Amino acid sequence: MVNRLILGDNLEILKMMTSESVDLIYLDPPFFSNRNYEVIWGDAGEVRSFQDRWAGGIDHYIAWLKERVIEMHRVLKSTGSIFLHCDWHADAYIRVEILDKIFGMNHLINQFVWKRSSNRSSISKAARKNYDTVFFYSKSGQYTFNLHFMELSKASKDLYKNEDEKGYYQTVPLLVSGKRNGETGMTWKGIDPNKQGKEGMHWITTPDKLDEYEKEGLVYFPKNGTTPRLKYYLEQSPGAPLSEIWDDIRLVQGKEVIGYPTQKPFALLERIIKCASNEGDIVLDPFMGGGTTLAVADKLDRKWIGIDQSVQAVKVTELRLNQQTDLFTSLYANSYTLQLHKYDYDTLRDRDAFEFENWIVGQFGGTANIRQRGDLGLDGRMPDNTPVQVKHSENIGRNVVDNFKSAIERYDKKLFEKNIAAGTPAGYIIAFSFGRGAVQEVARLKNQENIIIELVPVDTIIPVSKKPTIRIEVNELSREASGIREIEFIASAQSKAGIEFYSWDFEYNAEKGFRASVIIDKEGRQRAKLKAGQHNIAVKVVDNDGLESIEVIKLKVNGTVERE
Ligand SMILES: C[S@@+](CC[C@H](N)C(=O)[O-])C[C@H]1O[C@@H](n2cnc3c(N)ncnc32)[C@H](O)[C@@H]1O
Structure with missing residues (x-):
């Protein structure tokens, strides 16, 4: 894309x-x-x-x-x-x-x-x-x-000074210089173009076409009897060339x-x-x-x-x-x-697991496995072929490490033994976090069997952060005789990165998505006059990393103002 x-x-x-x-x-x-x-x-x-x-x-x-x-x-x-x-x-x-x-x-x-x-x-x-x-x-x-084409200047528009039922027009010659022997050199309305001027002239089109122009009222016959001209309407003009x-x-x-x-x-x-x-x-x-x-x-x-x-x-x-x-x-x-500079934790966790696995292996510098039988559930490999497994979850336990160890051993025994002999990682497990059991098992494998399995938290591959959190206070300020209420909304948000700005959508519709009525609000305070009825108001908060959260307030304004 x-x-x-x-x-x-x-x-x-x-x-x-x-x-x-x-x-x-x-x-x-x-x-x-x-x-x-x-x-x-x-x-x-x-x-x-x-x-x-x-x-x-x-x-x-x-x-x-x-x-x-x-x-x-x-x-x-x-x-x-x-x-x-x-x-x-x-x-x-x-x-x-x-x-x-x-x-x-x-x-x-x-x-x-x-x-x-x-x-x-x-x-x-x-x-x-x-x-x-x-x-x-x-x-x-x-x-x-x-x-x-640009719009015509005033001076150019002024040239269209004649007017008829079709609008403003100027006239342009029907006869142009240059002698012709063909149809455009023929006599029309008794005017022989070849006998006009020193070098001779010709019509801009054939006599048949000129007859059509005349029928359509496009020919202008000057009162002083000089050569007829063509009407050119302001509306026809594409404007002035750029x-x-x-x-x-x-x-x-x-x-x-x-x-x-x-x-x-x-x-x-x-x-x-x-x-x-x-x-x-x-x-x-x-x-x-x-x-x-x-x-x-x-x-x-x-x-x-x-x-x-x-x-x-x-x-x-x-x-x-x-x-x-x-x-x-x-x-x-x-x-x-x-x-953005940071990836939103929730969005990563919500992503389709298979898609996430492929993507994160690439970010780690490896190549994802196109799932086939025989890859033993491994998700990818590094350029030197060392296997990679991805878990799209938190707090990975000891069983994952054990299963991974036997999978990589079976997958490519030679490579496995080579890595052990060289003291290089025999495989990598990527996850959002690892439990104590997994960490201890990795240490044991290293100390007792010389097998190095690296546990790689996602946030060491890509920068991850959490969305800002947001709270909204709603205060009724006044009530008009017509039943309209003036309401104040105060948004307060928290984020490690600091808050950049708030945006408001006073007619929020979940299907259409967030459409800001107020695009930039640095303070997070707004007032709105609301008629009786149901109102959905959404506020979006954006932090300094560009991560954002939306909170929707549902208000029922009637005899009272109720927040759902
Ligand atoms: C004059 S404004 C552009 C306005 C834009 N044409 C419009 O109609 O909205 C210049 C923008 O350049 C951005 N900018 C300045 N230095 C930059 C840089 N090194 N890399 C990327 N953006 C930069 C600023 O943040 C600012 O938004």
């Missing part, structure tokens, strides 16, 4: 990605602005990245970004392209020092200017800075570009607003992704933020990979993907994998 949401420093993640595997990269890295507002999420991952970039001036920033763009260039397919979004703080340096050097000057396709329509900056002694730059480079000269100045995309607004300052508009990403990729292509955003690129890619049936160093960014993106239906009425989100 390609769709992936990954928590981590993009440099490390990119280094693990396969070369030439991505069709399009859009990146909106933190700008070089030395402002605290650059820190948008405020969690440990992001602050670390901020300090990283700020260890020293523009040279340091460019070096920081450049090593990442080198990896992006590597993971792009030869037909792929990159869109790098930046602004005046560093755009010149980025073009010359990074993109021209890595992609080559000749692979700059376009330098787009996104004129942000709203203008919040207030520089009094100079003109306002109100645009961002988006560089478009291809990896080779071969790249995808689907022509896109140019490098984008002044028709407004800042994020309305329902689209998630509530963090650098969120880019859906329409901006829609334009980029439509232009530079096709359905089924893989789109990567290594500075994903709140996931605009992923949301658009998903909607447009592209596959996607998003990386961010902030837990909050990853979780907000996840929430956003899962609730897109409410925002843009489309099918979201295609299934995806979420990669």
